[in-house]
Amino acid sequence: DGGITQSPKYLFRKEGQNVTLSCEQNLNHDAMYWYRQDPGQGLRLIYYSQIVNDFQKGDIAEGYSVSREKKESFPLTVTSAQKNPTAFYLCASRQIIGGTGELFFGEGSRLTVL
Amino acid sequence: AQRVTQPEKLLSVFKGAPVELKCNYSYSGSPELFWYVQYSRQRLQLLLRHISRESIKGFTADLNKGETSFHLKKPFAQEEDSAMYYCALWEYGNKLVFGAGTILRVKS
Numbered sequence: 533d534g535g536i537t538q539s540p541k542y543l544f545r546k547e548g549q550n551v552t553l554s555c556e557q558n559l560n561h562d563a564m565y566w567y568r569q570d571p572g573q574g575l576r577l578i579y580y581s582q583i584v585n586d587f588q589k590g591d592i593a594e595g596y597s598v599s600r601e602k603k604e605s606f607p608l609t610v611t612s613a614q615k616n617p618t619a620f621y622l623c624a625s626r627q628i629i630g631g632t633g634e635l636f637f638g639e640g641s642r643l644t645v646l
Numbered sequence: 647a648q649r650v651t652q653p654e655k656l657l658s659v660f661k662g663a664p665v666e667l668k669c670n671y672s673y674s675g676s677p678e679l680f681w682y683v684q685y686s687r688q689r690l691q692l693l694l695r696h697i698s699r700e701s702i703k704g705f706t707a708d709l710n711k712g713e714t715s716f717h718l719k720k721p722f723a724q725e726e727d728s729a730m731y732y733c734a735l736w737e738y739g740n741k742l743v744f745g746a747g748t749i750l751r752v753k754s
Contacts, residue, residue: 565742572655574732575690575744582740590741622690633678633697635742637690 535559538623538638545610545617545645553608553641555623562628564606565635568592569620578621581606582628610643618645650735652745659723660753667718667748669707669733678736679716681707682744685729693718693731703727723752 536557545551555564563582567575567590577590581600595614600606606625610617620642624635651670659665671677681693694702696709696716707718716733733745 567744572746574652574746577741577743580741588740624690633680633695633736633742634692635682639689 536623536625536636536638538621538641541639541641543641543643545643547645548612550609550611551617551643553610553621553623553643555606555608555638557604557606557625557636559625559627559636560603561625561631561636562603563626564600565624565626566590566596566598566606566608567622567624569622569640575622578608617643619643650733650743650745652731652733652748654748655746656749656751658751658753661725662722665718665720665723665727665750665752667731667733667750669716669718669745671714671716671733671735673714673735673737675738677709677711677716678739679707679709680734680736680742681705681716681718682732682734683729684732690732723750725752725754728752 539554565580566578569575576592578596579598581587584603587598587600597609620640622640623638626635649672679696683693684690705720709716730747732747735743737743
């Protein structure tokens with residue numbers, strides 16, 4: 533089954549703890565993205581990576597960190613510095629060269645901070 | 647900063663009625679615009695993109711550069727069209743910027 537897999541689907545965290553969300557794709561896409569989805573605010577870009585070992589901050593990167601050690605993987609760490617981490621997180625990927633500009637999304641991970 | 651504005655949080659129509667979901671953008675270059683849809687319990691997916699000028703599930707969207715709009719239209723709404731709709735704009739080919747989204751509810 534090809535596509536983007538996010539895990540876990542649901543995650544609970546105590547305040548002060550870091551948590552890492554997994555995102556794996558088997559589409560051989562060049563670029564990967566992390567968005568945060570909040571009601572009434574749409575999707576806001578956290579980080580993106582267009583090539584292995586390189587990534588750029590999006591619009592709301594504070595309190596988050598990422599790595600891109602492999603083409604197929606782009607994990608997101610929500611650190612204790614993120615002031616309001618409870619949200620729905622979406623990972624996406626796309627093919628840059630020869631692509632259509634379409635983003636392919638995972639099913640999302642819902643993080644709740646207790 | 648580039649912006650995508652969807653002025654309606656919720657649009658409620660009766661089955662068979664026409665639908666228009668509004669999207670306005672601000673962009674200094676040549677815009678590349680998309681509509682994405684999220685049905686209940688499904689992942690976000692592409693509905694259509696302006697460059698292909700296609701009709702998907704009866705929906706069309708025309709880019710109006712003079713009014714900086716990319717409204718999504720369908721002449722006759724169906725119950726299965728109920729979903730969250732997002733307008734999105736590629737920013738200089740690097741980042742896809744989304745609007746706040748509009749919930750479409752089609753009532754029987």
